[in-house]
Amino acid sequence: MSEPPLWKRALSWLEILAWIGVSLFLLDRLGPQLSALTGIEVGATETPSFVATTLAGDTLSADGLRGEVAVVNFWATWCGPCRLEMPALQGLHEDYAERGVTVLGLSTDVDGSAIPPFLEERGITYPVGRATPAQRQAFGGVRGIPTTLILDREGRVRHRVVGYFAPPAMRAAVERLLAEEVPGEEAEPDVIPTTPASATPPLPASVTWTPQQPNQGSLLRVTLQSPDRALASVEGTLGGEALRFHAPRSPTAATGELASLAPVPVDAEDPLTATLIVRYRDGGEERLPLRIPVGPGDFRHEALQVAPEFGSPLTGERRARLDRDIARAAAVSRAAMDTPPLWSAEAVLPRPARVTSGFGNGRVFNGQVSSRHMGLDLDGATGDTVRAPTRGVVELVDDFLLAGSIVYLNHGGGLVSGYFHLSDQLVSAGDTVRSGQPIGRVGATGRVTGPHLHWVVRYGRTSLDPRSLLEVLSQPRRGAPLPR
Numbered sequence: 001m002s003e004p005p006l007w008k009r010a011l012s013w014l015e016i017l018a019w020i021g022v023s024l025f026l027l028d029r030l031g032p033q034l035s036a037l038t039g040i041e042v043g044a045t046e047t048p049s050f051v052a053t054t055l056a057g058d059t060l061s062a063d064g065l066r067g068e069v070a071v072v073n074f075w076a077t078w079c080g081p082c083r084l085e086m087p088a089l090q091g092l093h094e095d096y097a098e099r100g101v102t103v104l105g106l107s108t109d110v111d112g113s114a115i116p117p118f119l120e121e122r123g124i125t126y127p128v129g130r131a132t133p134a135q136r137q138a139f140g141g142v143r144g145i146p147t148t149l150i151l152d153r154e155g156r157v158r159h160r161v162v163g164y165f166a167p168p169a170m171r172a173a174v175e176r177l178l179a180e181e182v183p184g185e186e187a188e189p190d191v192i193p194t195t196p197a198s199a200t201p202p203l204p205a206s207v208t209w210t211p212q213q214p215n216q217g218s219l220l221r222v223t224l225q226s227p228d229r230a231l232a233s234v235e236g237t238l239g240g241e242a243l244r245f246h247a248p249r250s251p252t253a254a255t256g257e258l259a260s261l262a263p264v265p266v267d268a269e270d271p272l273t274a275t276l277i278v279r280y281r282d283g284g285e286e287r288l289p290l291r292i293p294v295g296p297g298d299f300r301h302e303a304l305q306v307a308p309e310f311g312s313p314l315t316g317e318r319r320a321r322l323d324r325d326i327a328r329a330a331a332v333s334r335a336a337m338d339t340p341p342l343w344s345a346e347a348v349l350p351r352p353a354r355v356t357s358g359f360g361n362g363r364v365f366n367g368q369v370s371s372r373h374m375g376l377d378l379d380g381a382t383g384d385t386v387r388a389p390t391r392g393v394v395e396l397v398d399d400f401l402l403a404g405s406i407v408y409l410n411h412g413g414g415l416v417s418g419y420f421h422l423s424d425q426l427v428s429a430g431d432t433v434r435s436g437q438p439i440g441r442v443g444a445t446g447r448v449t450g451p452h453l454h455w456v457v458r459y460g461r462t463s464l465d466p467r468s469l470l471e472v473l474s475q476p477r478r479g480a481p482l483p484r
């Protein structure tokens with residue numbers, strides 16, 4: 001009972017979310033302008049000029065590293081995916097230093113005093129310095145961490161990975177650059193020619209996901225990148241639902257990239273595992289195993305004064321009515337699985353109101369946990385406006401036994417959202433709605449004790465915490481946002 005009240009926690013959560021949104025927005029806007037100012041464009045042949053002073057007092061510069069393959073990693077002590085990558089970077093340092101590979105870590109930590117003990121504890125011995133604004137600009141504006149850049153022996157950026165860089169892909173990239181001929185070192189004419197470039201193995205496909213450690217009951221975005229081989233299709237099942245991979249609509253998305261939303265069910269075990277079947281245009285096929293670490297859901301117990309919405313058994317006609325409602329909701333989920341993604345990165349809360357009952361909470365009635373709350377209750381008075389959180393098509397406008405007047409939106413790519421207990425439905429089936437568009441009004445229809453909005457978000461038929469929709473959709477890039 002020492003915890004702050006629910007509304008305070010909801011508010012601070014909203015503040016954080018808004019703040020992340022603003023930072024991403026600003027970084028997005030400033031990045032290209034900084035690039036323009038410094039004359040550097042992000043591209044495969046960019047040759048950044050930079051100087052770094054390591055914590056040990058050494059100086060590493062672009063000029064000094066010419067002739068070596070350099071792996072530059074922007075990171076921070078507080079960043080989970082950065083920590084995951086560090087053993088692989090240390091491995092590169094240990095195994096490749098003699099072959100002319102330099103690993104350089106550039107920490108974006110605001111407080112530098114945390115860095116040395118952090119490195120010592122993890123046995124990190126590659127050079128680490130503190131990132132400067134000039135370095136971020138030199139690399140075309142580092143917008144999120146981790147960001148890893150791999151420079152060839154002529155100092156050109158050949159790989160730029162934002163987000164977790166899978167160790168096999170990192171090693172393969174370094175190997176390829178080492179296999180390239182060094183400029184100015186002509187192969188001796190009477191020696192057997194070096195391995196042609198086409199014989200170097202293609203970079204393997206890698207999988208990343210956002211958020212890095214999802215909690216039970218949250219929406220996830222899984223991204224597959226294949227830098228060298230064109231993708232034909234990707235199939236897989238995660239959390240009991242088929243994945244729906246599509247090319248991201250974001251203009252900043254890399255080519256050779258496919259992404260799918262995915263559910264982390266409320267009862268998901270840690271880790272959540274899956275196997276993706278990746279098919280390439282060249283006819284090749286590959287199986288990629290996934291192990292996603294899952295954190296516990298923040299679920300509570302709530303004592304109810306009256307029978308919960310879905311608690312008491314129904315019989316006869318009412319049971320038949322409920323079955324009909326369930327079948328109609330299931331049809332909405334099927335439609336969403338068959339619709340390409342319609343959502344926009346611009347995502348808003350349907351109501352700027354306090355949370356009166358959180359997602360996943362156990363409902364205690366007569367001393368027994370009788371059900372789990374599979375939506376999010378947002379406060380409101382009858383008549384208050386309910387808005388679409390993001391772009392979609394109105395799939396169903398109906399009157400349900402328990403949920404009352406409902407609107408279901410199909411956002412495509414398997415994503416569904418629902419709005420229950422409405423007093424008014426302001427849209428019709430088939431309408432396309434944009435983010436923030438009014439779709440209904442708060443009411444107390446169906447089985448409820450008072451007016452509020454019960455908001456549902458599903459991937460396929462799996463209900464998820466609606467707040468994770470905002471988190472995932474409004475983060476177009478992988479990797480953690482920079483602190484500023």
Ligand SMILES: [Zn+2]
Nearest residue numbers: 375376377454
């Ligand atoms: Zn509810």
